[in-house]
Amino acid sequence: MPVAPERFEGGGRFLRGTGGPILGLLFVAVIFGILIGARFFLPANLELVARQTAIVAAAALGMTVIIVSGGIDLSVGSVVAMTTVVIALLLGEQWSPLSAALIGVLAAAACGLVNGLLITALRVVPFIVTLGTMILVRGAAKGFAEERRIEAPQTWLNDLLRTTAPDERSLLPAGVWLVLILALLVGGLLRYTKFGRHVFAIGSNERTARLCGIAVPRTKIIIYTIGAIFAGVAGVLQFSRLSVGDPTVAEGLELDVIAAVIIGGGSLAGGRGTIIGTLLGATTMAVIQIGCAQKGYPNWVQQIVTGAIIVLAVALDRWRQGRRTP
Amino acid sequence: MTLEMRGIEKRFDATTALAGVDLAVAPGEVCGLVGENGAGKSTLMAILSGALPPDAGQMQLGGQPYAPRDPMEARRAGVGMIYQELSLAPDLSVADNILLGVEPARFGVIDRAAINKAAASALAELGRPDIAADRLVAELSVAEQQLVEIARAVAVGCRVLVLDEPTSTLGRRDVERLFALIARLKAAGHAIVYISHFIEEVREICDRIVVLRDGRVAGGGPATMAASDIVRLMVGREVTDLFPRTPRRTGEPVLEVTGRLPGSARFALHRGEIVGIAGLIGAGRTGLLRAVFTPPSRRWREGIGMVSEDRKGEGVALDLNIADNLTLTRLEGLGPAALVIPAKQGAVTARWTRDLAIKCVSPWQLVGELSGGNQQKIAIGRLLHHDVDVLLLDEPTRGIDVGSKAQIYTLIDALVAASQPEGRSPKAVLLVSSYLPELLGLCDRIAVMRRGQLGEPRPVDEWNEHLLMLAATGTESAA
Numbered sequence: 065m066p067v068a069p070e071r072f073e074g075g076g077r078f079l080r081g082t083g084g085p086i087l088g089l090l091f092v093a094v095i096f097g098i099l100i101g102a103r104f105f106l107p108a109n110l111e112l113v114a115r116q117t118a119i120v121a122a123a124a125l126g127m128t129v130i131i132v133s134g135g136i137d138l139s140v141g142s143v144v145a146m147t148t149v150v151i152a153l154l155l156g157e158q159w160s161p162l163s164a165a166l167i168g169v170l171a172a173a174a175c176g177l178v179n180g181l182l183i184t185a186l187r188v189v190p191f192i193v194t195l196g197t198m199i200l201v202r203g204a205a206k207g208f209a210e211e212r213r214i215e216a217p218q219t220w221l222n223d224l225l226r227t228t229a230p231d232e233r234s235l236l237p238a239g240v241w242l243v244l245i246l247a248l249l250v251g252g253l254l255r256y257t258k259f260g261r262h263v264f265a266i267g268s269n270e271r272t273a274r275l276c277g278i279a280v281p282r283t284k285i286i287i288y289t290i291g292a293i294f295a296g297v298a299g300v301l302q303f304s305r306l307s308v309g310d311p312t313v314a315e316g317l318e319l320d321v322i323a324a325v326i327i328g329g330g331s332l333a334g335g336r337g338t339i340i341g342t343l344l345g346a347t348t349m350a351v352i353q354i355g356c357a358q359k360g361y362p363n364w365v366q367q368i369v370t371g372a373i374i375v376l377a378v379a380l381d382r383w384r385q386g387r388r389t390p
Numbered sequence: 391m392t393l394e395m396r397g398i399e400k401r402f403d404a405t406t407a408l409a410g411v412d413l414a415v416a417p418g419e420v421c422g423l424v425g426e427n428g429a430g431k432s433t434l435m436a437i438l439s440g441a442l443p444p445d446a447g448q449m450q451l452g453g454q455p456y457a458p459r460d461p462m463e464a465r466r467a468g469v470g471m472i473y474q475e476l477s478l479a480p481d482l483s484v485a486d487n488i489l490l491g492v493e494p495a496r497f498g499v500i501d502r503a504a505i506n507k508a509a510a511s512a513l514a515e516l517g518r519p520d521i522a523a524d525r526l527v528a529e530l531s532v533a534e535q536q537l538v539e540i541a542r543a544v545a546v547g548c549r550v551l552v553l554d555e556p557t558s559t560l561g562r563r564d565v566e567r568l569f570a571l572i573a574r575l576k577a578a579g580h581a582i583v584y585i586s587h588f589i590e591e592v593r594e595i596c597d598r599i600v601v602l603r604d605g606r607v608a609g610g611g612p613a614t615m616a617a618s619d620i621v622r623l624m625v626g627r628e629v630t631d632l633f634p635r636t637p638r639r640t641g642e643p644v645l646e647v648t649g650r651l652p653g654s655a656r657f658a659l660h661r662g663e664i665v666g667i668a669g670l671i672g673a674g675r676t677g678l679l680r681a682v683f684t685p686p687s688r689r690w691r692e693g694i695g696m697v698s699e700d701r702k703g704e705g706v707a708l709d710l711n712i713a714d715n716l717t718l719t720r721l722e723g724l725g726p727a728a729l730v731i732p733a734k735q736g737a738v739t740a741r742w743t744r745d746l747a748i749k750c751v752s753p754w755q756l757v758g759e760l761s762g763g764n765q766q767k768i769a770i771g772r773l774l775h776h777d778v779d780v781l782l783l784d785e786p787t788r789g790i791d792v793g794s795k796a797q798i799y800t801l802i803d804a805l806v807a808a809s810q811p812e813g814r815s816p817k818a819v820l821l822v823s824s825y826l827p828e829l830l831g832l833c834d835r836i837a838v839m840r841r842g843q844l845g846e847p848r849p850v851d852e853w854n855e856h857l858l859m860l861a862a863t864g865t866e867s868a869a
Contacts, residue, residue, distance in 0.1 A: 255732070256725070256729050256730055256731065256732070257728050257729055257730060258721045258722075258728045258729075258730055259728070260730070261714055261717075261718065261721055261730055262718075264710060264714060265707060265710060265714060265718055267709075268707035268708070268709040268710035268714075269703075269704070269706075269707035269708065269709070269710070271698075271700075271703060271704040272704055272705065272706060272707040272710075272715075272718075273707070273718075274686060275686055275696065275698055275704055275705070276686070276690070276718045276719045276772070277685075277686040277687035277688075277689070277690040277691075277719055278687070278718070279687060333709075334709075335707070335709040335710060336709065
């Protein structure tokens with residue numbers, strides 16, 4: 065029996081559904097490789113890509129879980145800004161960097177918990193709830209910061225995304241390693257746990273999930289909390305890059321994050337999406353950014369290319385889906 | 391001849407959907423088109439309605455060559471489709487729906503008076519002037535919506551009407567009204583293609599029957615031909631005993647069933663028996679089953695599982711793979727702690743797909759890619775994987791082909807059989823069905839539900855189709 069070539073069965077299940085995102089990343093990488101030359105692939109440049117990807121990728125890990133469950137979270141950018149403010153305020157109060165970062169993530173988690181509670185208790189669609197909390201949390205962050213940037217003392221937090229010296233054994237900045245380890249964890253969570261199977265079931269068909277006895281509201285609350293925890297991690301990395309708490313930072317970041325998941329094969333209808341795909345999607349966007357910057361293209365070119373890639377990725381996916389079922 | 395299709399062929403990639411089908415329908419004739427799912431009925435009708443182009447073959451309409459490029463063109467040429475899934479816009483009025491796409495307009499401005507007039511005359515032609523043209527479609531019953539759909543075809547002067555499974559969601563009284571309407575359309579000289587899984591119905595309403603099998607015309611004849619002959623043509627083999635009955639032995643009670651309304655019966659469901667619940671659509675049977683199965687999480691833990699009557703909307707998750715669909719309620723044991731190891735999940739699933747003869751490529755295939763019969767086997771397989779004691783089955787064979795039906799009947803019978811494999815005890819089944827032969831063929835006891843009131847279950851040999859219908863319609867007391 066002939067099997068469609070894009071379907072990886074059995075042992076290839078690991079890569080199933082990520083063929084498109086891999087091709088997409090290779091495509092943009094080759095284009096910029098030709099335009100810029102071999103130096104585009106030098107280790108230093110690849111590390112730059114990784115550092116550039118880290119913030120979007122961290123938030124996109126959580127967004128993947130949310131999107132697979134058929135939801136969406138528009139409050140990510142605001143939660144990131146809020147986290148940087150919380151961390152800067154605590155550091156200013158002489159808290160240790162680790163506890164400041166943890167409480168920053170905890171504050172983010174609280175935002176996600178609120179999202180989840182509102183979505184399940186009020187039965188309002190996630191788009192509307194998180195649109196509301198997006199504005200609300202942004203306002204709260206500005207309030208905490210009294211509408212200014214919060215200066216904070218230099219700590220090791222600022223080194224998370226610092227360029228690694230050539231003689232360093234870690235190869236990549238700690239922040240990038242953090243994202244990779246978290247990616248493994250979330251990937252495992254989605255693929256190898258009951259919770260993960262429940263997330264896919266809810267995203268595929270919520271009524272079926274309920275019929276099968278899955279506690280849908282509780283699971284959703286956990287999903288949005290997890291999503292916000294990763295937005296918090298993105299906030300820590302954002303703070304690391306800025307070294308100040310800035311309530312106006314990361315405006316519109318949620319769209320980049322959603323785009324990364326979509327380019328990576330996630331479906332806004334739910335039930336589909338992979339962590340590997342999401343990482344590839346985030347990297348694709350970073351490659352476009354850095355490639356355009358190094359080629360000296362203005363920002364608007366980069367935006368046009370990114371936009372085109374998003375539409376192209378989804379169109380390609382549609383086309384492949386359409387061929388499978390006549 | 392109003393409609394003539396000759397040598398119609400259609401291929402999808404490697405599969406041949408139609409291999410040279412001829413179909414002709416005369417004015418004033420009702421032609422029944424039957425066949426298992428996948429026999430090619432839907433593809434043939436998609437070609438007739440312009441939704442798909444044929445690879446080969448000719449069509450004629452009223453003696454003129456007919457090759458519609460899209461459904462709108464087909465409708466203008468006089469071919470109207472009335473689909474199983476109603477294709478109405480619920481938030482528009484009856485009149486707007488009837489004239490949708492062919493609105494009379496002047497310079498782009500809709501002529502509302504003309505719309506209402508045309509709609510009213512179409513409804514009058516169907517003998518239903520009582521349906522107000524300005525009502526919202528969402529407020530209508532399913533039967534009335536179907537009528538609007540037919541009016542939509544009639545309003546633009548369609549002479550060929552295709553009714554695809556028109557009765558699958560109707561109660562008996564609405565079915566009778568629909569049949570009266572078909573007779574009226576027939577008398578007016580329309581050519582009608584009637585597609586249905588219900589063979590008795592086809593024999594009742596049609597003049598002639600055409601049976602499709604594997605993309606070819608397997609045979610046909612006058613509607614008076616025996617039902618067993620039709621089934622034989624459909625499945626290509628002798629269906630001697632659709633309802634097997636291995637010896638059963640009633641065991642201990644496992645579930646108390648109570649009607650919610652005062653005066654309703656209360657009875658116990660035992661291991662080793664199948665109790666059927668008959669009744670009209672809307673009599674409250676599904677509600678009763680839901681009440682028994684609330685809340686789902688606790689019921690699963692107690693060893694009670696349910697198959698939904700809404701297969702695609704609830705019963706299975708179409709975008710989810712077979713393995714997840716089958717094992718969702720009991721992922722425990724597929725790995726240490728709360729882990730689910732795909733290899734193990736796949737192996738368990740593969741065993742079920744083999745035991746239940748589910749046709750699939752692998753456990754990771756999406757359920758949406760399977761046929762309706764195989765989807766339903768997965769919905770039932772979920773209960774078996776969970777190893778429930780009580781199976782609540784709501785219309786378990788609705789809309790699936792005869793071959794799969796037979797397999798599901800055999801499976802249900804085996805679950806309650808007295809002799810079970812080592813270490814297993816017979817299960818208990820509560821079966822809601824609108825298909826009376828199925829209830830009479832499978833059940834040990836049958837209760838009838840009418841207007842929310844549940845009747846006392848009586849042994850199956852005290853019932854026949856006639857008595858069940860009388861009890862369900864209230865012509866005779868159900869209790």
